[in-house]
Amino acid sequence: MDIKEESLKKHYEWKGKIEVVSRARVDTREQLSLLYTPGVAQPCLEIRDCYEKSWELTRRSNLVAVITDGTAVLGLGDIGPEAGMPVMEGKCALFKEFADVDAFPICIRSKDVDELVRTIYLISGSFGGINLEDISAPRCFEIERRLKELCDIPVFHDDQHGTAVVVAAALLNALKVVKKSIGGVRIVISGAGSAGTAIAGHLASLGAKDIVMVDRFGILSRTDASLSPSHSELAKRTNPRLLVGGLSDAMRDADVFIGVSAPGIVSKEMVASMNKDAIVFPMANPTPEIMPDEAKEAGARIVGTGRSDYPNQINNVLAFPGIFRGALDCRAVCINEEMKAAASTALADFIPECELNEENIIPSALDKTVAYSVAAAVAEAARRSGAARA
Numbered sequence: 154m155d156i157k158e159e160s161l162k163k164h165y166e167w168k169g170k171i172e173v174v175s176r177a178r179v180d181t182r183e184q185l186s187l188l189y190t191p192g193v194a195q196p197c198l199e200i201r202d203c204y205e206k207s208w209e210l211t212r213r214s215n216l217v218a219v220i221t222d223g224t225a226v227l228g229l230g231d232i233g234p235e236a237g238m239p240v241m242e243g244k245c246a247l248f249k250e251f252a253d254v255d256a257f258p259i260c261i262r263s264k265d266v267d268e269l270v271r272t273i274y275l276i277s278g279s280f281g282g283i284n285l286e287d288i289s290a291p292r293c294f295e296i297e298r299r300l301k302e303l304c305d306i307p308v309f310h311d312d313q314h315g316t317a318v319v320v321a322a323a324l325l326n327a328l329k330v331v332k333k334s335i336g337g338v339r340i341v342i343s344g345a346g347s348a349g350t351a352i353a354g355h356l357a358s359l360g361a362k363d364i365v366m367v368d369r370f371g372i373l374s375r376t377d378a379s380l381s382p383s384h385s386e387l388a389k390r391t392n393p394r395l396l397v398g399g400l401s402d403a404m405r406d407a408d409v410f411i412g413v414s415a416p417g418i419v420s421k422e423m424v425a426s427m428n429k430d431a432i433v434f435p436m437a438n439p440t441p442e443i444m445p446d447e448a449k450e451a452g453a454r455i456v457g458t459g460r461s462d463y464p465n466q467i468n469n470v471l472a473f474p475g476i477f478r479g480a481l482d483c484r485a486v487c488i489n490e491e492m493k494a495a496a497s498t499a500l501a502d503f504i505p506e507c508e509l510n511e512e513n514i515i516p517s518a519l520d521k522t523v524a525y526s527v528a529a530a531v532a533e534a535a536r537r538s539g540a541a542r543a
Contacts, residue, residue: 475527
């Protein structure tokens with residue numbers, strides 16, 4: 154039985170991967186009166202008179218909504234909100250397992266941006282944070298932007314920013330191994346959707362100066378008048394040397410390749426054309442842009458993928474539980490650039506420099522202590538930057 158068949162079997166057995174567990178006992182009339190009527194009226198009145206008491210008198214301080222419209226689920230595309238529910242439940246289970254965050258899956262039957270924004274805003278008062286998931290680009294950018302303007306709690310699109318945080322951490326450590334600086338390397342990102350765009354922005358905020366974006370039509374350049382508005386804006390912030398052509402042209406003399414695009418599109422010749430001590434992160438799932446052994450054979454010194462069957466697994470589970478744990482702990486109003494940078498740095502620093510090597514640039518995705526190191530750094534960054542309320 155392969156992993157797909159075994160997973161399907163287990164999902165039939167589990168009938169859902171999360172459940173609600175009561176924190177209060179109901180064995181006596183007194184207990185019933187305390188947790189429900191008539192006693193519950195008093196905390197209601199406290200919150201009515203002081204909105205901030207909702208963080209102290211309810212579970213809101215530990216609740217995250219994991220929300221999708223089902224338009225970009227894993228590599229399956231637009232399969233609908235109900236079909237996306239197993240992924241959202243899995244995400245909620247990871248929140249609980251890795252950071253003791255209570256999370257609820259919410260799958261919305263709409264592709265209309267206005268309707269999605271309004272719906273999510275209207276329920277936001279029940280939660281301490283919003284995790285947007287598997288919403289197609291470019292709609293996801295506008296949805297996140299507008300919700301950040303409306304909501305007084307963190308709104309975080311994990312496909313964008315969680316990916317960017319983990320990629321940056323892996324890259325920071327890989328650069329230590331090959332003794333290069335982030336400001337001095339040429340970086341190629343294949344895939345100009347939500348993940349690629351966020352990775353480019355995050356790496357730029359950490360000091361990267363030469364980033365070239367490539368989509369299925371070729372290199373994004375500000376000289377190309379045919380680009381879409383979102384890609385035109387991205388091109389203005391990347392490709393300082395005004396390269397043109399395809400992926401092979403972009404990868405020639407590059408130091409770093411990051412793939413969030415499609416399987417098998419990178420050849421050994423492309424990797425061989427990169428600079429010495431090349432860093433290659435082909436992360437298309439389940440089949441990467443180039444298989445790790447092929448990239449190594451072609452001359453790559455460090456390779457990381459999204460897969461668990463190769464070294465250096467670059468997995469979002471290393472980021473989002475700790476980021477939300479830290480944001481909830483300090484009652485943050487947002488997750489800003491300072492908090493994301495702190496998360497990347499904490500994740501990179503989790504591995505002592507003396508233990509870094511070509512096959513050990515990122516912590517294990519199963520290490521449940523990682524989230525709390527990330528959380529502490531995120532909460533501290535939130536306080537320094539003025540995003541914390543506690």
